[in-house]
């Protein structure tokens with residue numbers, strides 16, 4: 001799955017680092033390895049791999065992530 005690519009720069013994925021509490025769930029549920037933990041915060045390390053599946057949004061306990069499924 002990690003090799004699948006989509007259109008560049010069209011994902012609606014947004015991560016609000018201020019809200020992130022560092023649980024790392026997004027790194028576990030994302031099928032595209034878009035996130036990586038850096039210290040206590042999640043970071044978007046492969047933005048263009050996002051396929052807007054919504055798994056990260058549904059599992060983030062602090063609502064730090066937003067995406068509009070199927071827009072990009």
Ligand code: SF4
Pocket residue numbers: 013029030031032033034035049050051052053054055056057067
């Ligand atoms: S929407 Fe899906 S593919 Fe995109 S970052 Fe979240 S879990 Fe990963």
Ligand code: SF4
Pocket residue numbers: 015019020021022023024025026027041042059060061062063064065
């Ligand atoms: S799931 Fe949400 S709170 Fe947890 S590390 Fe990811 S962005 Fe931060």
